[in-house]
Amino acid sequence: MTALIDLSLHEAAQALRAGETSARELTLACIARMEEVDGHVHAFLAQTPDLALEHADRADKMLAEARKGENESLSNLVGIPVAIKDVLTIRGVPTTCGSKILEGYRPPYTATSVQRLIDSGAVILGKTNTDEFAMGSSTENSAYGVTHNPWDLARVPGGSSGGSAAAVAARMCFAALGTDTGGSVRQPAAFCGITGLKPSYGRVSRYGLIAYGSSLDTVGIHAHSAAEMAVLYTTMAGHDELDSTSMPGAVEEIQLQDGDLRGIRVGVPKEYFIDGIQPAVEAAVREALNVLGDLGCELQEISLPHTNLALPVYYIIAPAEASANLARYDGIRFGPRKNGDDLWDTYLKTRGELFGPEVKRRIMLGTYALSSGYYDAYYAQAQKVRTLIKQDFERAFERVDLIASPVTPTTAFPIGAHEDDPLAMYLEDVFTLPANLAGVPGLAFPVGFDDSGLPIGMQITGPHLGEAILFRVTHAYQKATDWHNKEALL
Amino acid sequence: MPEYESVIGLETHIQLNTRSKIFCGCKADSWEDDPNVNICPICAGLPGVLPTLNKSVVEKAVLLALAVQADNILPISYLARKNYFYPDLPKGYQISQYAEPLARGGRLIIPSADGEDRVVNIEKLHIEEDAGKTVHQNGKRLIDFNRCGVPLVEMVTAPDIRSADDAAAYLIQLRRLLRWLGISEADMERGQLRCDANVSIRILGEDSLNTKTEIKNINSIENVRAAIKTEVKRQIQTVEAGQTIEAWTLGWDEDTETLRKMRSKETEADYRYFREPDLLPIRIDEEWLLEIKSSLPELPLARQKRFTLDYGLPDYDAAILTEERSLSSYFEATVKLSAGDPKTISNWVMNDVLRLIKEKKISAGGLRLIPKYLAEIIEIVESGMITRGTGKELLVNVEDKGKTPLELVELEGLAQVSDEETLKSMAMTIVDQNPKQVATYKAGKATILGWFVGQLMRATKGRADAKIVQSIFQELLDNDGDLGS
Numbered sequence: 001m002t003a004l005i006d007l008s009l010h011e012a013a014q015a016l017r018a019g020e021t022s023a024r025e026l027t028l029a030c031i032a033r034m035e036e037v038d039g040h041v042h043a044f045l046a047q048t049p050d051l052a053l054e055h056a057d058r059a060d061k062m063l064a065e066a067r068k069g070e071n072e073s074l075s076n077l078v079g080i081p082v083a084i085k086d087v088l089t090i091r092g093v094p095t096t097c098g099s100k101i102l103e104g105y106r107p108p109y110t111a112t113s114v115q116r117l118i119d120s121g122a123v124i125l126g127k128t129n130t131d132e133f134a135m136g137s138s139t140e141n142s143a144y145g146v147t148h149n150p151w152d153l154a155r156v157p158g159g160s161s162g163g164s165a166a167a168v169a170a171r172m173c174f175a176a177l178g179t180d181t182g183g184s185v186r187q188p189a190a191f192c193g194i195t196g197l198k199p200s201y202g203r204v205s206r207y208g209l210i211a212y213g214s215s216l217d218t219v220g221i222h223a224h225s226a227a228e229m230a231v232l233y234t235t236m237a238g239h240d241e242l243d244s245t246s247m248p249g250a251v252e253e254i255q256l257q258d259g260d261l262r263g264i265r266v267g268v269p270k271e272y273f274i275d276g277i278q279p280a281v282e283a284a285v286r287e288a289l290n291v292l293g294d295l296g297c298e299l300q301e302i303s304l305p306h307t308n309l310a311l312p313v314y315y316i317i318a319p320a321e322a323s324a325n326l327a328r329y330d331g332i333r334f335g336p337r338k339n340g341d342d343l344w345d346t347y348l349k350t351r352g353e354l355f356g357p358e359v360k361r362r363i364m365l366g367t368y369a370l371s372s373g374y375y376d377a378y379y380a381q382a383q384k385v386r387t388l389i390k391q392d393f394e395r396a397f398e399r400v401d402l403i404a405s406p407v408t409p410t411t412a413f414p415i416g417a418h419e420d421d422p423l424a425m426y427l428e429d430v431f432t433l434p435a436n437l438a439g440v441p442g443l444a445f446p447v448g449f450d451d452s453g454l455p456i457g458m459q460i461t462g463p464h465l466g467e468a469i470l471f472r473v474t475h476a477y478q479k480a481t482d483w484h485n486k487e488a489l490l
Numbered sequence: 491m492p493e494y495e496s497v498i499g500l501e502t503h504i505q506l507n508t509r510s511k512i513f514c515g516c517k518a519d520s521w522e523d524d525p526n527v528n529i530c531p532i533c534a535g536l537p538g539v540l541p542t543l544n545k546s547v548v549e550k551a552v553l554l555a556l557a558v559q560a561d562n563i564l565p566i567s568y569l570a571r572k573n574y575f576y577p578d579l580p581k582g583y584q585i586s587q588y589a590e591p592l593a594r595g596g597r598l599i600i601p602s603a604d605g606e607d608r609v610v611n612i613e614k615l616h617i618e619e620d621a622g623k624t625v626h627q628n629g630k631r632l633i634d635f636n637r638c639g640v641p642l643v644e645m646v647t648a649p650d651i652r653s654a655d656d657a658a659a660y661l662i663q664l665r666r667l668l669r670w671l672g673i674s675e676a677d678m679e680r681g682q683l684r685c686d687a688n689v690s691i692r693i694l695g696e697d698s699l700n701t702k703t704e705i706k707n708i709n710s711i712e713n714v715r716a717a718i719k720t721e722v723k724r725q726i727q728t729v730e731a732g733q734t735i736e737a738w739t740l741g742w743d744e745d746t747e748t749l750r751k752m753r754s755k756e757t758e759a760d761y762r763y764f765r766e767p768d769l770l771p772i773r774i775d776e777e778w779l780l781e782i783k784s785s786l787p788e789l790p791l792a793r794q795k796r797f798t799l800d801y802g803l804p805d806y807d808a809a810i811l812t813e814e815r816s817l818s819s820y821f822e823a824t825v826k827l828s829a830g831d832p833k834t835i836s837n838w839v840m841n842d843v844l845r846l847i848k849e850k851k852i853s854a855g856g857l858r859l860i861p862k863y864l865a866e867i868i869e870i871v872e873s874g875m876i877t878r879g880t881g882k883e884l885l886v887n888v889e890d891k892g893k894t895p896l897e898l899v900e901l902e903g904l905a906q907v908s909d910e911e912t913l914k915s916m917a918m919t920i921v922d923q924n925p926k927q928v929a930t931y932k933a934g935k936a937t938i939l940g941w942f943v944g945q946l947m948r949a950t951k952g953r954a955d956a957k958i959v960q961s962i963f964q965e966l967l968d969n970d971g972d973l974g975s
Contacts, residue, residue: 089538102537109531111538210537215767244542244770321767324571327582328535332633343631347575370573370762379764 004029005171006487009228012174013076016063023059023079027052027123030081034125034172037490042147043157043167045086046094047126052081055123062121076231078121083167083176086127087134088114088219089208097210098130098142098160101329101354103336111208112240113177113219120235125173128163132356133326134184134212136160137428138418141358146415149191150488151454155412158188158428161222165192168222169488175223175232181213182314183407183432185220186444190407190457193446195474195484197221197229198432200465201439202247204233205240211325213318216436225484226445226474230254233467252468256475262296264473266460267400271307272431278410284448284456285406288477292404295476302400304392309385310434311426316369316382317437323366326359361422386437393438397463402473404460405431407444411454435461443470446483455486491730493694496722497702498651498687500660500714504643504674505620505682506550511639512619513541513585520636521680533639535580540768543569547641548772550673551592551617552782554643557671557789558612561595566773567616569766574759578622578633586644588763591616592772598647598667599791600659601809610660611648618642643674649688649699654718661685661711670790670815678710685714690735691725701735705749708742717742720749793818801825801832810840817847820854820861828865830872838868842885850889859889866895879952880904904953910962913946913954917962920945931967939963 004026007015015021031049038044059079066074084090087097089107096102110118118124131141139147139162147162149155150170157166161178165188168176178185180198189196197220204219211217219236223229237251268289273282293299331337331350338349355363369378396403408428418425435442440461447458462470478484511518514532532539555563570588596612620640625632645664651657665683668676676683690702705721708714717740725735740749788796790812797808797818812818821839825832843864847854864885871881876899884904888895899905920942921928931938942963943956 087538095537097537105537107531107536107538109536109539207540208538211768242542243540245540245768320764323762324573324581324583324764327573327575328537328580330575330577330582332577333534333580334536343577367762370764372760372762375762375764 005033008225009080009174009223009231010076012080013078016059016079017066017074019063019067023056023063023123024053026079027056027081027125030125030173033170037150037170038172040148040153040490041150041166041170041172042145043128043163043170043172044083044126045096045098045129045142045144045163048090048093048124051093052123052125055118055121056081059121059123075120075235077117077235079123080121080175080231081123081125081173082117082232083125083128083164083173084114085161085164085176085178086130087179087210087212088177089210090114090124090127093124093127095127095210096144097134098132098139098144099329099355099359100143101331101335101351103354105335107208109208111219112205112242113236114208116236117177117232122235128161128167128176128178130163131160132359133210133322134160134179134181135322135358135362137183137187137425138413138415139163140415140419141356143356148415149412150490151193152412152452155414155454156191158191158408158412160184160188161196161220162188162191164222165189165194165196168192168194168224170490171487175221175228177232178220178222179209179212180218180220180432180436180442181216181318182436183429185218185222186407186432186442186457186459187428189222189444190446190455190459191412193449193455193457193483193486193488195223195225195229195445195478196443197233197467197470198435198442199233199237199467200247200441201436202245203251203441203465203467204236205243205246207240207242211321213321214325215321216314216318218436225478226443226471227256227478230256230471230475233471237467247465252465254468254471256471258472259476259479260296261292261473261476264297264402264469265400266292266297266299267302267396267403268299269302269304269307269396269403269405271304272405274409276409277406278450280448280450281406281408281410281456284450285404285458288447288458289404291477291480292473295480297473300400302396302403304389304396304403304434306385306388306392307434310389310437311430313382313385313389313437314429314433315365315426316378317386319362319366320369320379321366323363323370326355326363329355358422389434390438393434393440393461393463397466401469402460402462402466404458407431407457407459411450411452411456431459438464440464441467441470443474445474445478446486447481448483449486455483494691494722494726494729495652495694496654496718497649497690497692497699498653498657498718499649499702500647500651500657501686501688502645502661502664503684504554504645504668504676506547506641506643507672507674507682508544508546508550508641510544512544512547512617512641513639516639518640520640523636525632525634525636528636529638533580534635535582535638541585541766543769543772544641547617548592548774549782550641550671551615551643552774552779553671553673553786554645554668555593555596555615556783556786557667558596558598558615558645560593560612560615563593563774563779564590565775566590566771567592568771569617569769570763571766573762576621576624577631578624578635578638580622580635580638584619584621585766585769586618587616598660598663600656600663601791601794602659608650608656608659610650613646613648615643615645618644649690649702654715654722657687657718658711658715661714665711666790666813670787672815681709684709687714687718687721689718689721689725691722691729701737703735703738703740705740705742706752709744713742713744716747717749720747724749787815790815790818797821801836803832803836807833807836807840810844811836814853816853816855817844820857823861824864824868827862828868830865830868834872835864835868838864838885842882846886846889857889858892859885863888863895870895870899874955875899876904877953877955910958913959914962914966916946916949917942917959917966920949921963921966928967939967942967
């Protein structure tokens with residue numbers, strides 16, 4: 001039999017049902033794998049073996065009952081070890097957002113998305129590294145050190161959900177939750193050669209997602225395949241009364257059986273194949289489009305004319321929301337406090353010493369954009385342009401069923417490459433930002449490698465609440481190819 | 491010295507009496523609770539939480555908007571973040587409304603003693619969450635987060651108020667309205683109704699708006715009156731001394747009855763308002779609006795006026811009876827159940843029922859002396875079955891014992907002794923037994939007649955008609971004890 005950690009999620013679920021292994025055994029295998037490789041990868045900020053084994057034992061009970069026929073409708077998640085990005089809360093488990101300002105903080109409640117996984121029998125292995133408050137594209141902005149890309153430890157895993165992507169790529173867990181505000185699930189999925197979903201805004205509850213840009217934040221998923229992600233997605237998706245912006249109504253069922261993609265219209269936006277895109281990336285994406293064509297998709301070039309405005313719009317709206325969202329970190333009620341001479345001095349010291357430079361940069365950007373006298377020129381204007389970007393997608397989806405593009409212009413870059421150039425780092429997200437601004441779902445999956453053996457990802461974007469077609473197309477592609485089964489040799 | 495006129499606008503914060511807070515399920519009213527007991531991750535602003543809007547906050551605020559005849563209840567309004575740092579503001583922003591408030595325009599009518607009603611225009615009305623409470627104690631800052639997320643309505647008037655007395659009258663009307671609608675307890679001492687006053691002056695006859703000062707944290711209607719009077723006086727003195735008014739924010743010190751400068755307006759924070767992305771727009775469609783409208787009761791001033799027209803009550807009576815909604819309904823219910831004169835009923839309600847309400851500290855609706863019983867008591871008094879005095883005692887007894895008036899009349903034998911033969915024979919006995927007093931009467935001291943009346947009233951426990959008793963004694967004593975023979 002294959003080593004437990006090398007099983008797919010469904011294979012593991014099958015083995016658990018059949019009694020060929022136990023959740024405890026599976027969990028211990030993941031813990032052993034963490035011990036073996038996480039010293040090199042540094043995907044985890046907190047490992048929670050005790051909690052994981054507690055979950056595993058509970059899962060084993062559920063499995064035992066199922067075998068006795070007492071619990072027929074058992075989720076495929078029962079007993080499956082997963083990791084959670086450290087911006088999602090778990091009751092009693094350290095939650096830092098990769099920031100010193102939350103060092104030692106243990107939230108008193110669990111995020112809805114995580115709770116739904118736990119309720120379905122998942123095993124929580126720990127919290128994964130992230131750029132501080134999810135602000136970044138490499139995990140280099142984490143206050144607790146960078147995560148290394150399992151394909152090349154000298155390179156970044158992408159970010160901000162780099163810890164989750166690396167943990168899945170290095171097979172320390174079967175799946176992981178990330179968050180995606182501007183590409184933070186899709187870009188690291190591409191860099192780490194795995195599959196990643198950013199759901200539609202409002203599809204998965206944000207309750208317990210520590211906010212960065214509230215109107216853009218989504219809870220996303222990392223796994224090796226669309227089929228695996230679908231298990232987590234169907235568990236988490238749907239209305240949550242604790243999140244007013246979560247969509248009411250039923251979640252569209254995910255159908256994976258169909259390998260036939262005839263009649264599906266795929267739009268290829270010309271604005272996404274720009275100068276500066278790495279030739280290997282473009283070549284791999286074009287080749288993947290051919291595969292989709294072979295599977296029956298109809299390809300057509302489309303235009304998303306406001307694409308080049310997405311980056312400036314994003315860097316006004318997200319920092320503006322962040323400037324308010326991060327105001328609560330004042331050292332008064334939780335987290336460490338740096339006492340000053342008076343209240344104001346305490347604020348300055350606490351926030352000045354405990355926030356990292358990128359967080360401070362965005363708080364300042366956002367504060368500026370919202371300030372009286374600048375609001376109309378920046379924030380209000382950005383909101384108007386955001387509407388135009390949204391309309392680009394709405395118009396496109398009148399003609400096509402999904403839009404395909406590269407995830408990033410390049411493959412994973414070396415650690416430190418963008419150290420002194422925040423703008424170059426911002427450009428990492430140029431292809432992923434528009435989906436967040438439009439609130440539409442995006443799915444990234446591996447479609448090849450460059451000359452250095454680094455994974456390349458393709459992104460498909462669907463209309464709002466159109467996750468089902470993204471799953472269907474990706475699953476068909478992954479049945480026809482095996483890029484997603486390639487493993488980092490670690 | 492020219493004659494000055496004061497120009498006053500009031501900004502009121504009204505604490506709505508919803509059971510739970512505006513964005514979470516915590517208990518809203520913490521008046522009698524220890525600090526920091528009615529809090530949860532949401533109202534304490536912990537990382538990752540989201541607000542969800544309490545629907546009844548919107549309903550109560552819309553009810554108020556309807557009651558002040560808002561010109562525009564926005565079909566779509568938005569919540570907004572108001573950003574500032576303070577330890578008792580856990581999120582670092584207050585969720586409020588800004589560019590698109592719940593309602594715009596409207597008016598509150600202030601009846602005036604001189605008969606000339608004043609109209610105070612309302613500029614806007616919006617909902618927001620309250621912040622926590624900071625107490626400074628022994629050099630320490632103690633924070634109570636209970637109040638975080640308590641629902642407030644902010645209602646801002648136009649600068650239409652022309653005197654401190656009118657400002658007080660506005661607040662009295664507003665308080666009456668809020669309690670009438672049942673949306674706030676509106677007790678200023680408990681912070682359920684708070685008032686900031688914007689004050690400026692101008693030469694009478696001009697219509698310019700001059701630099702204003704803002705007086706904050708005034709915690710009673712009397713203090714609003716006093717603070718505005720003090721500030722208007724200060725502004726006049728300042729201008730008369732050739733100086734200019736500066737846009738200060740002032741605090742009223744209740745103990746010394748003085749105004750204290752808190753800050754200059756120029757240093758005021760830029761709140762960087764923007765729409766709250768965590769909450770959906772507030773959509774008030776026609777259907778919901780109609781539903782809320784259907785719960786809008788007849789308003790106090792309308793009812794007051796109707797009482798004068800329908801029941802011929804003096805305006806004084808109508809005003810007292812409509813001071814509070816449940817009292818006015820009580821009165822009207824009694825009138826409808828009774829064949830009696832509304833003015834007579836009004837007298838009973840204003841004197842005896844109101845006294846009972848004040849003593850028992852309950853509302854008219856909570857009385858065991860229900861309108862039906864009051865109507866019965868008034869009827870049996872009017873019919874002569876019991877005396878007025880017995881009626882007054884009976885009313886208290888019905889409330890205390892929870893029995894019907896007729897039961898009590900029967901049980902305690904309260905019916906008036908109106909049989910003259912019985913009274914005469916009792917009177918003769920008294921005359922026989924008290925020769926000394928009879929002699930005094932005979933000696934010409936007629937005032938002792940009252941003493942005889944008193945004896946008989948005591949013997950009947952007050953159930954006799956004093957006038958009849960008096961005439962019986964008069965006849966007896968004048969005719970040497972020989973009655974009618």
